[in-house]
Amino acid sequence: MSMIGILGGMGPLATVDFMDKIVRLTGASRDQEHLPLLVANLPHIEDRSSAIIDGGADPLPALLDGIDLLNRNRVGLIAIPCNSAHHWYAPIRAHSKAPVLHIAQTCVAAVPHTARRVALLATGGALVSGFYQQALAERDIEAVTPNEAMQPRVAACIREVKAGYLDLAAAHLEEVLAMFAHDGVSTALMACTEIPLAAQRIASPPLTLIDSSLELARAVVTYACERGWNRPR
Amino acid sequence: MSMIGILGGMGPLATVDFMDKIVRLTGASRDQEHLPLLVANLPHIEDRSSAIIDGGADPLPALLDGIDLLNRNRVGLIAIPCNSAHHWYAPIRAHSKAPVLHIAQTCVAAVPHTARRVALLATGGALVSGFYQQALAERDIEAVTPNEAMQPRVAACIREVKAGYLDLAAAHLEEVLAMFAHDGVSTALMACTEIPLAAQRIASPPLTLIDSSLELARAVVTYACERGWNRPR
Numbered sequence: 001m002s003m004i005g006i007l008g009g010m011g012p013l014a015t016v017d018f019m020d021k022i023v024r025l026t027g028a029s030r031d032q033e034h035l036p037l038l039v040a041n042l043p044h045i046e047d048r049s050s051a052i053i054d055g056g057a058d059p060l061p062a063l064l065d066g067i068d069l070l071n072r073n074r075v076g077l078i079a080i081p082c083n084s085a086h087h088w089y090a091p092i093r094a095h096s097k098a099p100v101l102h103i104a105q106t107c108v109a110a111v112p113h114t115a116r117r118v119a120l121l122a123t124g125g126a127l128v129s130g131f132y133q134q135a136l137a138e139r140d141i142e143a144v145t146p147n148e149a150m151q152p153r154v155a156a157c158i159r160e161v162k163a164g165y166l167d168l169a170a171a172h173l174e175e176v177l178a179m180f181a182h183d184g185v186s187t188a189l190m191a192c193t194e195i196p197l198a199a200q201r202i203a204s205p206p207l208t209l210i211d212s213s214l215e216l217a218r219a220v221v222t223y224a225c226e227r228g229w230n231r232p233r
Numbered sequence: 234m235s236m237i238g239i240l241g242g243m244g245p246l247a248t249v250d251f252m253d254k255i256v257r258l259t260g261a262s263r264d265q266e267h268l269p270l271l272v273a274n275l276p277h278i279e280d281r282s283s284a285i286i287d288g289g290a291d292p293l294p295a296l297l298d299g300i301d302l303l304n305r306n307r308v309g310l311i312a313i314p315c316n317s318a319h320h321w322y323a324p325i326r327a328h329s330k331a332p333v334l335h336i337a338q339t340c341v342a343a344v345p346h347t348a349r350r351v352a353l354l355a356t357g358g359a360l361v362s363g364f365y366q367q368a369l370a371e372r373d374i375e376a377v378t379p380n381e382a383m384q385p386r387v388a389a390c391i392r393e394v395k396a397g398y399l400d401l402a403a404a405h406l407e408e409v410l411a412m413f414a415h416d417g418v419s420t421a422l423m424a425c426t427e428i429p430l431a432a433q434r435i436a437s438p439p440l441t442l443i444d445s446s447l448e449l450a451r452a453v454v455t456y457a458c459e460r461g462w463n464r465p466r
Binding site: 011031032038041042069 | 242243244245246248249252253256257259260261262263264265266267268269270271272273274275276277278279280302305306392395396397
């Protein structure tokens with residue numbers, strides 16, 4: 001039996017939410033039908049967005065330490081419920097013995113075939129990195145990013161979730177969604193794993209929201225259940 | 234810097250809830266002020282209650298494997314968010330290099346000084362084991378256990394949470410709480426980590442509820458923050 005390795009803590013509440021999704025998606029009726037997880041919740045990994053945009057401290061060594069920890073404990077698959085960390089996906093994948101799912105690949109695969117333009121809600125770092133825009137372009141979908149007035153609201157939403165202020169985070173997110181709806185965009189990618197925690201507090205979002213954390217959780221559960229990790233022996 | 238080790242998966246949703254409590258209690262304003270956790274979510278550990286009551290398969294070897302995994306990765310403290318597993322607390326503690334908190338000790342310490350009788354909501358196994366009754370007796374508090382008609386409702390509540398049916402679980406729990414309130418008991422220990430997930434769905438419980446998972450999380454956060462694990466270097 002293999003375990004699912006989760007490199008988390010970026011941030012911790014998003015990691016808890018991601019685990020919650022895995023547990024609920026597994027469809028188990030008793031403990032022994034659930035999936036084994038090893039979760040390295042390592043919140044001290046340096047800020048990803050700051051490293052990408054401002055030349056802040058490089059998080060890659062700490063990311064690879066986390067990958068090493070999971071591999072030493074023989075996980076069979078690794079998922080990283082932090083979008084911005086996927087700026088370093090290539091070196092992480094090259095370093096890891098266990099396969100590592102790519103959150104943007106699983107998220108973009110969930111965009112409906114009818115959508116030709118989608119809003120991209122992400123950290124400033126992930127937007128500058130560009131891996132979402134590239135994954136969308138491969139499916140001929142246009143990424144619409146927040147304007148200069150709105151991106152600080154997205155950043156504030158993310159920051160408030162990391163500090164545990166979900167209602168404040170939701171208020172920022174509502175402003176952003178209203179702006180996109182006004183511009184005629186009908187689908188948005190929550191391409192930061194903090195954002196779904198804010199979105200849960202919005203009763204009727206004016207756009208179809210695609211949750212990167214949920215899509216990564218679906219991919220993890222499918223991978224592990226296909227291999228029988230939920231029913232050992 | 235040390236990590237907090239969590240031996241979980243008993244059950245998985247209770248482990249997620251326990252982590253959620255740790256994250257919210259930490260009072261951090263950004264990722265880097267949160268606590269590092271290593272979570273071994275091992276749902277295949279044999280059923281604890283069945284082993285205690287019916288001579289079912291012994292979970293101790295798998296519990297010790299989980300303890301070994303956490304110690305190999307140099308955690309500085311271990312918490313086990315499963316009350317019934319504490320039937321094996323003595324061998325677990327003797328086996329572990331890292332200190333292991335006792336969930337019943339942290340939970341019973343939270344009972345108000347005025348309470349002389351408290352209801353004990355737990356698995357049949359934990360009730361037979363008796364460690365809660367003993368911890369309460371040491372404080373001269375009487376443990377009131379559900380009668381034969383009500384304990385199956387407690388067991389059903391726990392089972393429904395493990396299967397993800399929280400509303401059904403809450404309906405069972407409401408019946409149990411009403412019975413205790415009718416009998417003049419004013420405080421109940423949720424001495425099983427699944428029960429708080431059902432209790433969250435009850436708007437106005439008729440008793441004061443003490444949450445074993447929350448009290449263990451408080452003890453973990455206090456221990457780790459006192460040692461500066463949230464602010465390394």
